[in-house]
Each structure stands twice: as structure tokens, then as C-alpha cells.
Amino acid sequence: MKLLILDRDGVINHDSDAYIKSVAEWIPITGSIEAIAQLSKAGWTVAVATNQSGIARGYYDLATLDAMHARLRELVAGQGGEVGLIVYCPHGPDEGCDCRKPKPGMLQTIARHYQVELAGTWFVGDSSSDLKAAMAVDSQPVLVKTGKGEKTLAGSLPVSTLVFDDLAAVAAELIHNSAPQNN
Numbered sequence: 743m744k745l746l747i748l749d750r751d752g753v754i755n756h757d758s759d760a761y762i763k764s765v766a767e768w769i770p771i772t773g774s775i776e777a778i779a780q781l782s783k784a785g786w787t788v789a790v791a792t793n794q795s796g797i798a799r800g801y802y803d804l805a806t807l808d809a810m811h812a813r814l815r816e817l818v819a820g821q822g823g824e825v826g827l828i829v830y831c832p833h834g835p836d837e838g839c840d841c842r843k844p845k846p847g848m849l850q851t852i853a854r855h856y857q858v859e860l861a862g863t864w865f866v867g868d869s870s871s872d873l874k875a876a877m878a879v880d881s882q883p884v885l886v887k888t889g890k891g892e893k894t895l896a897g898s899l900p901v902s903t904l905v906f907d908d909l910a911a912v913a914a915e916l917i918h919n920s921a922p923q924n925n
């Protein structure tokens with residue numbers, strides 16, 4: 743099975759230091775919806791693993807978060823594709839949960855859902871916590887320069903990290919260059 747896991751804020755949609763608190767603030771990065779749809783139509787299952795501490799902080803509620811994800815699904819469906827499992831961590835940094843990146847709990851949830859191994863699965867993010875979560879479960883860390891990506895790039899990266907300008911470039915690599923597939 744060809745599984746690709748994406749971080750959300752800064753990869754699919756623009757991020758903000760003030761958090762993404764409403765559907766109106768949830769604005770796709772140029773080319774990201776098309777990229778997900780193209781991947782989906784090319785046989786890839788595209789899942790999402792996103793930290794959403796804004797829930798714990800009281801900035802928005804689960805209904806609003808679900809509305810953002812319904813919007814994502816609607817836009818991708820409009821391009822003939824579909825979005826797979828979306829997993830989020832609603833906890834705050836001090837709650838010690840197992841799902842908040844850089845912990846790999848969400849990636850493991852996705853792998854269990856699809857009954858695949860994570861080794862070699864590409865996980866695309868914009869923050870160091872994304873890359874660390876990928877490394878923790880032997881998946882392939884992929885950094886995009888959108889969102890916090892440029893800032894992350896200025897720091898230290900896992901040596902095996904692949905770097906792309908944006909999600910559209912990741913999709914082009916996977917679709918047109920038959921990159922390694924999952925097991």
C-alpha cells in the first residue's frame with residue numbers, strides 16, 4: 743500500500759503563530775489541495791497527523807476542528823481525490839500524552855489503522871517535532887519549506903531528511919518518480 747502521512751499546519755494550510763482558530767483562518771497553501779488529490783488519484787492513501795494544542799488552550803473547540811477537516815475533505819473531493827485518516831492531538835504540551843509530536847503516537851495510530859509498517863513511510867512536516875516523530879518510528883522525515891519549514895531548515899535536521907519546496911513538489915516526486923513505496 744502506498745501511504746503518505748502529512749502534518750497539517752504549514753504543510754497543507756498556512757500556519758500562524760496565533761494558531762488556526764477557525765475555518766476562515768484555515769487557508770490552503772497554493773497547490774496543496776491539488777497535490778493531495780493527484781496523489782490520491784495515483785493510488786496513494788494520504789493521512790494526516792496534526793498537533794492541535796489550541797484545543798487544550800481553549801482557542802477553538804472540537805466542532806471547529808472537525809469543520810476545518812470537513813473543508814479539507816470537501817476541497818480535495820472537488821478535485822477528484824480523497825483524504826484518508828486524520829489524527830490529531832488535542833492536548834497541551836504539559837499533559838504528557840503519547841500522541842503529541844515529537845512523540846510518534848499519531849503515526850503509530852495511522853499505521854495500525856491501515857495495517858502497514860511505518861519503516862520507510864514518508865512523513866511530511868514543517869517543524870522539527872515532525873521530523874523527530876518520523877525518526878522515532880523509522881519512517882522517512884520529509885521537510886517542506888512552507889509554514890515553519892525555512893526556520894526548521896536553519897536548524898539541525900536528521901541527516902536522512904528529504905527537503906522540498908512544498909507539498910506540490912513532494913507529490914511530483916512521488917507520482918512522477920515512483921519513489922519507494924510502502925510495504
Ligand SMILES: O=P(O)(O)OC[C@@H](O)[C@H]1O[C@@H](OP(=O)(O)O)[C@@H](O)[C@@H](O)[C@@H]1O
Nearest residue numbers: 749750751758759761762792793794795
Ligand atoms: O503543524 P501541526 O502539527 O499540524 O499544528 C501546529 C499547530 O497546532 C500549532 O502548534 C503550535 O505549537 P504548540 O502546540 O503551541 O507547541 C504553534 O506552533 C502554532 O503556531 C501552530 O499553529
Ligand SMILES: [Mg+2]
Nearest residue numbers: 749751752868
Ligand atoms: Mg506544522
Ligand SMILES: [Zn+2]
Nearest residue numbers: 831833839841
Ligand atoms: Zn496528545
